[in-house]
Amino acid sequence: MNLAELEVIASELIEQEKMLDQIDSELEFVEGEFKQQPKRAGREKKFYSLIGIEWKDSEELSQRRAALREDKEKVQRIVNEARDKLVKGFSSGELVVPLDPDPVRKGEGNLFRYRANASYPKAVQKLASLLGMSVxxxxxxxxxxxxxxxSPESDPYLAKEEVVNAFDKIRKTVALKLRGARRTQF
Known part of the structure; x- marks a missing residue:
């Protein structure tokens, strides 16, 4: 798996997490309305029967709550699958980070740019989140x-070695998190 694929997965994950937050807030509102239902039901039912309209609010609210809960389960499943893919991708020994092979000397260190001037903001953001770090x-x-x-290393060869070591540490740390998550599931 390469960083570009992880960027797509991270982008999908971020969108699904936003959707999950929206569903959660709407569900919270509906739950609040549902709790208020008994207080209003008696007065409202009498009023609606007085004016000759069938009282449906309770049933509609129940249906809305059930639909939101179902949506939440679906989106949560998608979020969990995307997180699993990210964790597996970042912990894989097959991870490809598309860097230019020749670093640019910058100050006392070396700078590696991604090939084709690519940028991976969402993948790096989600990696930071997995590691409990910031970007x-x-x-x-x-x-x-x-x-x-x-890399602060002035020698290009040693700078490349430092980058490899950093990604080895990332891979091992994420793999440990993956193993820990699997233990808690069972």
Whole structure:
């Protein structure tokens, strides 16, 4: 799996998380309305029978709540699957980070740009979230940001080695999180 694929998955995950938040807030509102129902039901039913209209609010609210709960389950399943894909992708020994092979000397260190001037803001953001860090990620001396990776090492060979070591640490840390998550599921 490469970083571009993880960017797509991270983008989908962010969208689905937003949708899940919207469903949660709407469900919270409906639950609040549902709790208020008994207080209003008696007066409202009398009023509606007086004016000759059938009282439906309780049934509609119940249907809306059931639909929201069903939607929440579906979206939560999608979110969980996307998170699993991200964790597996970042913990995979097959992860491909498309960097230009020759770093650019910058100050005392070396700067690696992604090939074709690509940027991976969502993948890096979700990786930071997985690791409990903020963007840019600081792994030992290596700084990983959405559009570049910086190593303070002045020798290009040693800078490449530092980048490899940083991604090995990321892979191992995410793999440990994956193993921990599997244990809690069973």
């Amino acid at each position: 840019p990620l600081q792994i030992d001396e290596v700084e990983i940001s959405p559009d570049q990776i910086r």
